[in-house]
Amino acid sequence: MAMTEPRLITTRVGDPEGHTLERYLATGGYTALRTALGMSPDEIHAQVKASGILGRGGAEFPAHIKWRTTMDLPQPHYLVVNADEGEPSTFKDHMLIERDPHQLIEGMAIAAFAVQAHVAFVYLRGEFALGFERLQTALNEAYEHGAVGRNILGSDFSLDIVLHPGAGAYICGEETALLESLEGKRGFPRIKIVPTVVPATIGVYSKPTVLNNVETLSNLPWIIANGGDAFAGLGENISTGTRLFSLSGHVEKPGNYEVEMVKTTYRDLIDGYGGGVLGGRQLKFIIPGGVSSAWFGPQHLDVPLGRQEVGAADGVMPGGGGTMLGSGSVIVADDTTCPVRIAWRIAKFFAHESCGQCTPCREGTGWLEKAVWRIENGDGRPADLDLLLDVSDNIAPGLSWPYPMTTICFLGPSSAVAVVSALSMFRDDFEAHIELGRCPHD
Amino acid sequence: MARFTPENLQRARDTIALYPQKRSALLPLLHLAQEQDGWLQEDAMAQVAELLDLAPAEVYGTASFYTMFKFQPTGRHLVSVCTNIACMLRGGYELLHHAEETLGVRAGGTTADGAFSLEEAECLADCDRGPCLQVNYRYFGNVTNDGFDTLVADLRSGKLAAEVPPHGTLSRVRRSVPRQVPDEGTPGEPVVPDAPQSGPQRVHR
Amino acid sequence: MTDTASTSHAIDRAPGCVTVTVDGRTVDVPEGELMIQAAERAGVYIPRFCYHPRLAPVGMCRMCLVQVQGPPGRLILEPSCFKKVADGMVIMTQNTSPAAKKAQEGVLEFLLLNHPLDCPVCDRGGECPLQDQTMAHGPGETRMVEEKRHWEKPIPLSDLVLLDRERCIQCARCTRFAEEIAGDPLIDFVERGGHTEVNTFPGEPFASYFSGNTVQICPVGALTATPYRFKARPWDLEQVESTCTSCAVGCRIAVQSSTNRLTRYLGLDSDPVNQGWLCDKGRFDFESVNHEARLASPLVRKGDQLVEVGWAEALDAAARGLGDAASIHGAAAVAVIGGARLANEGAYAWAKLAKSVLGTDSVDAQLGDGLPAELVLGLPRATIDDACAASAVVLLGPDLKEELPVLYLRLRSAAVHGDTRLVELTPAPTGLTRYAAATLGHRPGEAAAAARALTGGPADDTGGVAADAVERARGVVGSGDGVVVVIGRSSLAESADGVAEAAAVLAAAWPGAKFLPALRRANVHGALDMGLAPGVLPGRVTLDDGRDWYTAAWGKVPAARGHDTAGILTEAAEGRIQGLVLLGADPLADFPDRELARRGLAGAGFVVTVDTLPTESARTADVVLPAAMFAETAGTTTNLEGRVSRLGQKITPPGVAWPDWMIASELAARLGADLGFSTLTEVWDEIERLAPSHAGITPTVLGAARLRDGVLAPLPDELPVLAEHLGDVTQGFDIPQDTEPAAVLPDSAEESQQVAGAEAEAEAEAAPVGPARPATLTYTAPPAAAKLPPRDAYALRLVVSRTMYDHGTLVQHSPSLAGLAPGLLLRANPYDLDRVGAGKGGQVQVRTTRASLVVETAPDPGMPRGSAWLAFNAGTPGAADLIDATATVIDVRVESTS
Ligand SMILES: Cc1cc2nc3c(=O)[nH]c(=O)nc-3n(C[C@H](O)[C@H](O)[C@H](O)COP(=O)(O)O)c2cc1C
Numbered sequence A: 001m002a003m004t005e006p007r008l009i010t011t012r013v014g015d016p017e018g019h020t021l022e023r024y025l026a027t028g029g030y031t032a033l034r035t036a037l038g039m040s041p042d043e044i045h046a047q048v049k050a051s052g053i054l055g056r057g058g059a060e061f062p063a064h065i066k067w068r069t070t071m072d073l074p075q076p077h078y079l080v081v082n083a084d085e086g087e088p089s090t091f092k093d094h095m096l097i098e099r100d101p102h103q104l105i106e107g108m109a110i111a112a113f114a115v116q117a118h119v120a121f122v123y124l125r126g127e128f129a130l131g132f133e134r135l136q137t138a139l140n141e142a143y144e145h146g147a148v149g150r151n152i153l154g155s156d157f158s159l160d161i162v163l164h165p166g167a168g169a170y171i172c173g174e175e176t177a178l179l180e181s182l183e184g185k186r187g188f189p190r191i192k193i194v195p196t197v198v199p200a201t202i203g204v205y206s207k208p209t210v211l212n213n214v215e216t217l218s219n220l221p222w223i224i225a226n227g228g229d230a231f232a233g234l235g236e237n238i239s240t241g242t243r244l245f246s247l248s249g250h251v252e253k254p255g256n257y258e259v260e261m262v263k264t265t266y267r268d269l270i271d272g273y274g275g276g277v278l279g280g281r282q283l284k285f286i287i288p289g290g291v292s293s294a295w296f297g298p299q300h301l302d303v304p305l306g307r308q309e310v311g312a313a314d315g316v317m318p319g320g321g322g323t324m325l326g327s328g329s330v331i332v333a334d335d336t337t338c339p340v341r342i343a344w345r346i347a348k349f350f351a352h353e354s355c356g357q358c359t360p361c362r363e364g365t366g367w368l369e370k371a372v373w374r375i376e377n378g379d380g381r382p383a384d385l386d387l388l389l390d391v392s393d394n395i396a397p398g399l400s401w402p403y404p405m406t407t408i409c410f411l412g413p414s415s416a417v418a419v420v421s422a423l424s425m426f427r428d429d430f431e432a433h434i435e436l437g438r439c440p441h442d
Numbered sequence B: 001m002a003r004f005t006p007e008n009l010q011r012a013r014d015t016i017a018l019y020p021q022k023r024s025a026l027l028p029l030l031h032l033a034q035e036q037d038g039w040l041q042e043d044a045m046a047q048v049a050e051l052l053d054l055a056p057a058e059v060y061g062t063a064s065f066y067t068m069f070k071f072q073p074t075g076r077h078l079v080s081v082c083t084n085i086a087c088m089l090r091g092g093y094e095l096l097h098h099a100e101e102t103l104g105v106r107a108g109g110t111t112a113d114g115a116f117s118l119e120e121a122e123c124l125a126d127c128d129r130g131p132c133l134q135v136n137y138r139y140f141g142n143v144t145n146d147g148f149d150t151l152v153a154d155l156r157s158g159k160l161a162a163e164v165p166p167h168g169t170l171s172r173v174r175r176s177v178p179r180q181v182p183d184e185g186t187p188g189e190p191v192v193p194d195a196p197q198s199g200p201q202r203v204h205r
Numbered sequence C: 001m002t003d004t005a006s007t008s009h010a011i012d013r014a015p016g017c018v019t020v021t022v023d024g025r026t027v028d029v030p031e032g033e034l035m036i037q038a039a040e041r042a043g044v045y046i047p048r049f050c051y052h053p054r055l056a057p058v059g060m061c062r063m064c065l066v067q068v069q070g071p072p073g074r075l076i077l078e079p080s081c082f083k084k085v086a087d088g089m090v091i092m093t094q095n096t097s098p099a100a101k102k103a104q105e106g107v108l109e110f111l112l113l114n115h116p117l118d119c120p121v122c123d124r125g126g127e128c129p130l131q132d133q134t135m136a137h138g139p140g141e142t143r144m145v146e147e148k149r150h151w152e153k154p155i156p157l158s159d160l161v162l163l164d165r166e167r168c169i170q171c172a173r174c175t176r177f178a179e180e181i182a183g184d185p186l187i188d189f190v191e192r193g194g195h196t197e198v199n200t201f202p203g204e205p206f207a208s209y210f211s212g213n214t215v216q217i218c219p220v221g222a223l224t225a226t227p228y229r230f231k232a233r234p235w236d237l238e239q240v241e242s243t244c245t246s247c248a249v250g251c252r253i254a255v256q257s258s259t260n261r262l263t264r265y266l267g268l269d270s271d272p273v274n275q276g277w278l279c280d281k282g283r284f285d286f287e288s289v290n291h292e293a294r295l296a297s298p299l300v301r302k303g304d305q306l307v308e309v310g311w312a313e314a315l316d317a318a319a320r321g322l323g324d325a326a327s328i329h330g331a332a333a334v335a336v337i338g339g340a341r342l343a344n345e346g347a348y349a350w351a352k353l354a355k356s357v358l359g360t361d362s363v364d365a366q367l368g369d370g371l372p373a374e375l376v377l378g379l380p381r382a383t384i385d386d387a388c389a390a391s392a393v394v395l396l397g398p399d400l401k402e403e404l405p406v407l408y409l410r411l412r413s414a415a416v417h418g419d420t421r422l423v424e425l426t427p428a429p430t431g432l433t434r435y436a437a438a439t440l441g442h443r444p445g446e447a448a449a450a451a452r453a454l455t456g457g458p459a460d461d462t463g464g465v466a467a468d469a470v471e472r473a474r475g476v477v478g479s480g481d482g483v484v485v486v487i488g489r490s491s492l493a494e495s496a497d498g499v500a501e502a503a504a505v506l507a508a509a510w511p512g513a514k515f516l517p518a519l520r521r522a523n524v525h526g527a528l529d530m531g532l533a534p535g536v537l538p539g540r541v542t543l544d545d546g547r548d549w550y551t552a553a554w555g556k557v558p559a560a561r562g563h564d565t566a567g568i569l570t571e572a573a574e575g576r577i578q579g580l581v582l583l584g585a586d587p588l589a590d591f592p593d594r595e596l597a598r599r600g601l602a603g604a605g606f607v608v609t610v611d612t613l614p615t616e617s618a619r620t621a622d623v624v625l626p627a628a629m630f631a632e633t634a635g636t637t638t639n640l641e642g643r644v645s646r647l648g649q650k651i652t653p654p655g656v657a658w659p660d661w662m663i664a665s666e667l668a669a670r671l672g673a674d675l676g677f678s679t680l681t682e683v684w685d686e687i688e689r690l691a692p693s694h695a696g697i698t699p700t701v702l703g704a705a706r707l708r709d710g711v712l713a714p715l716p717d718e719l720p721v722l723a724e725h726l727g728d729v730t731q732g733f734d735i736p737q738d739t740e741p742a743a744v745l746p747d748s749a750e751e752s753q754q755v756a757g758a759e760a761e762a763e764a765e766a767a768p769v770g771p772a773r774p775a776t777l778t779y780t781a782p783p784a785a786a787k788l789p790p791r792d793a794y795a796l797r798l799v800v801s802r803t804m805y806d807h808g809t810l811v812q813h814s815p816s817l818a819g820l821a822p823g824l825l826l827r828a829n830p831y832d833l834d835r836v837g838a839g840k841g842g843q844v845q846v847r848t849t850r851a852s853l854v855v856e857t858a859p860d861p862g863m864p865r866g867s868a869w870l871a872f873n874a875g876t877p878g879a880a881d882l883i884d885a886t887a888t889v890i891d892v893r894v895e896s897t898s
């Protein structure tokens, strides 16, 4: 796993024993927690605020704002870690969990102390069997070590961490679906009866809950050890620090890369770290922030990896706007790729993963899947292309980024985005399918 | 309706004790049932319902939402081949088709001897090693057709028994300590059911 | 509205209101109101499927999307069904926002993608919101060329409900109802995404007492009810509003019929009563009205045969038998059992006939399963809303889930979704036990001891209740301020005295408490109000207090207090009743002491039955008079709150069956008396004029649209003022068919003329002087109940109570329900059953000195040790054979059958 500089959260991932408590302690582990326990929750919060860290789960929301909301509400509070990593082609969180579980546990303990939560849950994607074993082992060690449990590290703060397995449902990565699932229910995203109903106010068991991604929390030991300002000194604008990007698809060296935000572009990532497009072929398109993001083309290679930077790019959505960094996954497709087939596979994914609550998502994802499949297999009709756009528009009205939506959560519109991106960028390709009555790339 | 083995029943009770609200233990308990039986049988779901004060329909309704829970006998080895984009770009579907031929079943099926179930999987988050697959949720990356055949042979021969426990076993590592911090208050328990519970209240026939 | 008016709007608006604009129209709406409701105020209907005002919002169907004005350039679409209004909000619905319109049309198209569009063969066709929306705005043709999703056509979810999953639009109304309202989460979503279906757990049907509600609220034809399936098309149906009389909750319903047969009942949303819901028994027992066995013609015994005759002959025979009994043996030799089935008007007419014309006070609408009228009418009365708003409700009565199901729903909701805490005093677990904050499981017959413990009495005798339960319960009821006590009979195997004494204890300890009587029978509360009980006269007055008033009005009233049903049957068994009227009563099946019932009917000299269906008791009668049933006569009924509401007539009775009041009136005529009314309105007018508790409840009041939920008797103080402003009387009090008795009346006009008393009565009313209107009765505590005999160590003390489905007449004449009656089951603690080898179930023999039964057992750890529970009316032989009505408690020996 090729790694880059500066490294904040991936210092141990290359070490075969990096996941053990022994190695963790030997490399400075749990000192940040000790430091944090000597601070007040407000002081920790101040550091997190100074760091400017945005959530790494996809929505890129400033962590300190969520924390403050919860901190100001009556007890009990809970901390929940989103370790459901399901966004296709994202594989950073499970690496952090398998390779450096104590870093996550330490980050959790710091966060729990800051927001005064005495119970924390890790909602771990069910398919991560190795991750479960590594994290459970590390937790057992951490309890033994006193980093978790009663009076952690001799302080008067006590914390339990419960490892909770999911069971195969992408939607449970959506934070409110995750909470439902954690409560033992179907993973239905919650409706926001008033805009202030968010996990930070009404979370698990209807209590204020800080919910952060694995990577977000894994940054905390570094932030406490080095100060929020040092973190903010990395990156630019609102995108501070480093971020892990999962690079996959048609590249020479797929893998996770920790890169400094904004200072790095897609070109740096793909051609630099990734060793260029596989086999030296031409780049056709990139899916720049997980399959829920609007696609980019070769013309976007120099867009810096920053939230505002990709958001303001001149993107491909007919309604305007750029795209998002999302879950930090970057998929590269070379010029042999059939965009129709890719759009179909993404539509199929969303149809499979739609929770089924919202009519446009439940029915629309399935329709898109079937219709694109028909085109891919040569049964398309010329009218289908406008139909696809219109159906998509009924799920994500206006077809812009950010997406307006007719659904409860972002899954619905995400399903339309791939189809619309493919269609906007490669309409000729679609038309060729229809004219030839087969896939021209076969 | 003693469905869980005594040890598993104890594990179930310990698991329930980890949560401020019982129902939270639903997914872990279903995993436990699946670990014991290889798939989710009806009486196991009924017992989980009883343990959690739920109606069986709620347990079944919830369980069926999740892909990992199986409602039919499932092979000792569940082979999940990823065909999502990153693997697809690197031959995921070709691998799936090869697997279908090698095992002699279509995706979704189970071999006659009950040794293998094959399924098409969504992204397994091992994309840098695509095409990849999981056997009972243990990763195998950069799988070639030959590599697949070897894998199947090794699974059959028991060579991989240490790496790949039977289907249903999520983690061989158990939590070593119970919860240390008592719950603050009773967050959101809907009712105070401390009165004697009578058996047949839910169903009126 | 002028400009000035609208600009001053915001300043003038009522407190707690905000101003919003809907499609350009400005309205003031209460703060916190949903956009969908605010739009309705502005006269704009936003289409919706999943939204139901009585269910928690899910916002799933997305049909109700509207555009809300936000920052320029940003399109905001919000579901109006769960988003609340904010001051100054500008809402654009489908009428003014192209984006909202497109989104809604998109949703409709999505919903139809996989919908079978089989409207012509769908029960819902013609009243289907999906169909309506499609006709109005839908896509002409589907743009999806791929194949639709297929499901196996209707699958049974239960004996009563079928599900067609192809029609389902996943709105979650049914599953929400089952979980939130009924507390029976026996159906749930299964699978996810496009495969989402509603289903049960394999092999465990949706056997909820409230399953029919899901059929009613299903916005499409996915859920259908077997009793209605294919019976009629909505456009063939006519309907009238009415009040369900299957029990005493008094749910408001719409009665629908097609070609003079009842086809369906729908729950109406009466806020203080049923809030739209019905139980399945109430919803489906309309089948009994349609039953071919309905009594359609009078019968007179000729030898050992009951022979069809004309009304004149039957009435003559009845009048002769009853008249002779009274004149030869004295008025005390005549008695009337029953009357709870009757509408208020029938009950009043029969009370007048019995107490004035026949002169007997041995009249009882309750069949040994009730409470003394003085207690029910005298205790300060609570409403259902009072109970649901109380901080604590003490349940001292039957299993409400079984006997008063919609009251159960209301209280369950108050406990689960509200702040009401429940304390039960019960000898056996009930449907509410799981929701109770404390359950005082007392020994049979010892409710008073438990009540004493609850109110802080000496702790030495708690009636068998554990000390910690008492402690917990005391914490809940506190000083008893604002507590509502639900009071009724928790067991038919003990005398009513125990409960009466417990009520006395609570009333004495908690002067501020209010009581909600939980008597089950149909219009039993109306019957008590109308005087169909010993010791009382119409209008909640005692015989003594009302003597002068009613003597002036009626001519005469009984001299002394008569017997209740047990007393009447005892008297009859001993040959002292020579004329007995069974007014919709079936003591042989329905009285908790079958032996006494048998001896009583055998010993009664002459028996007249007034009924709608053939019962076991009717077969022993000398004269059978066929009565009109529910939906065949208008009138009023009174629920357990004392709420008088209207009954609607929808169909005509079978054959020559008559309304009860008319039967009374004609029988009186044959007895030489004129009851003084010849229309239903005249009966009500007289009730309003004479019955002190009903003063002011005029037909105008009852017919007022604003008072559709009924009015509480006595009228709350503010109502008479309101009455002046009622104005809008939607339906006349009388339904024409009922006010035209001439067609079926015999030619007894001249006879009626001769009757004395009518003029006297009219004069009494007209004259400014005369006896004063008596006061309604107030509660006085009964004497303490008799001491209980000791229980020997080998016996179990019996608890007998009703189940919703039983061998009662209505259930058994409703084919869809008859099979749902459970068999005879003995519930007891496994500890007790273990002793006879039935700790895990199996058959046992249950024995008293009277009888012995072989029954199945249901071990139930919730049952207190030493007690055993049996369902009442679960077949013959049954619990009634074990019970001795004169005993305070019943002890049974439970033995192994081998
Ligand atoms: C459909 C959907 C799937 C998501 N999946 C994940 C996920 O797998 N992991 C994750 O951390 N966040 C996921 N998110 C984002 C979460 O909702 C949430 O924003 C995030 O976990 C918050 O943590 P952060 O602030 O630390 O990023 C998903 C969101 C959506 C709408």
Ligand code: SF4
Binding pocket: A171, A188, A189, A353, A354, A355, A356, A357, A358, A359, A361, A362, A407, A408, A409, A410, A411, A412, A413
């Ligand atoms: S958009 Fe899709 S996944 Fe999200 S809540 Fe709606 S139906 Fe479920």
Ligand code: FES
Binding pocket: C047, C048, C049, C050, C051, C058, C059, C060, C061, C062, C063, C064, C065, C079, C080, C081, C082
């Ligand atoms: S009625 Fe609002 S989403 Fe269904």
